[in-house]
Amino acid sequence: xxxxxxxxxxxxxxxxxxxxxxxxxxxxxxxxxxxxxxxxxxxxxxxxxxxxxxxxxxxxxxxxxxxxxxxxxxxxxxxxxxxxxxxxxxxxxxxxxxxxxxxxxxxxxxxxxxx
Numbered sequence: 001x002x003x004x005x006x007x008x009x010x011x012x013x014x015x016x017x018x019x020x021x022x023x024x025x026x027x028x029x030x031x032x033x034x035x036x037x038x039x040x041x042x043x044x045x046x047x048x049x050x051x052x053x054x055x056x057x058x059x060x061x062x063x064x065x066x067x068x069x070x071x072x073x074x075x076x077x078x079x080x081x082x083x084x085x086x087x088x089x090x091x092x093x094x095x096x097x098x099x100x101x102x103x104x105x106x107x108x109x110x111x112x113x114x115x
Contacts, residue, residue, distance in 0.1 A: 002026045002104035004095045009109030016113075017083045022095030022106055024076040033098040034071050034078035038091035038111075048093070049080060063089075085113045 008020040024031055035050030049059045049069040057069055068081040078095060090113050095106035 002028050002031070002097050002099060002102075004097055004104055004106035006093070006095050006106045006109040009093065009111045011112045011114065012085055014086055014113055014115050016085055017081070018085065018111060019082065020080040020093055020095075020109060020111075022078045022097075024078075024097050024104070028099045031076060031097045031099055033096070035069065035096050036078075036080050036093050037096060038089075038093045039108075040088075040091040043091075046091075050096075051078060082111070085111075087113045087115045089113050 002024050003026045004022050004024055006022045008018060010018060012018055033050050033052050036048040037045050038048050039045045046060055048063055049067055051057045051069045051071050066084045071078040091111060092108040093111050094108040097104045
């Protein structure tokens with residue numbers, strides 16, 4: 001079982017930055033991909049970014065050039081640095097972690113960007 005605890009959400013103005021963190025704990029051998037989904041009201045969930053254990057990354061087109069995902073394998077923690085935030089980035093951001101057998105989800109943290 002993997003437990004994920006997110007932090008770093010909040011309310012900011014357009015153009016500002018936020019950094020999300022997600023720490024994994026529990027009983028597991030290793031975590032492969034770690035990343036972030038987001039869900040905005042009335043929209044489908046979107047995979048924002050994912051980073052593999054080897055450091056390779058993938059981003060949604062909507063955040064390329066503005067968001068940066070990174071991870072600390074020793075701490076089983078993933079980070080999402082969000083710059084130049086836009087009102088359309090407003091959503092609940094949930095952390096994910098993939099082990100060999102399943103995908104774990106965090107409870108989510110609210111990010112609100114005002115115009």
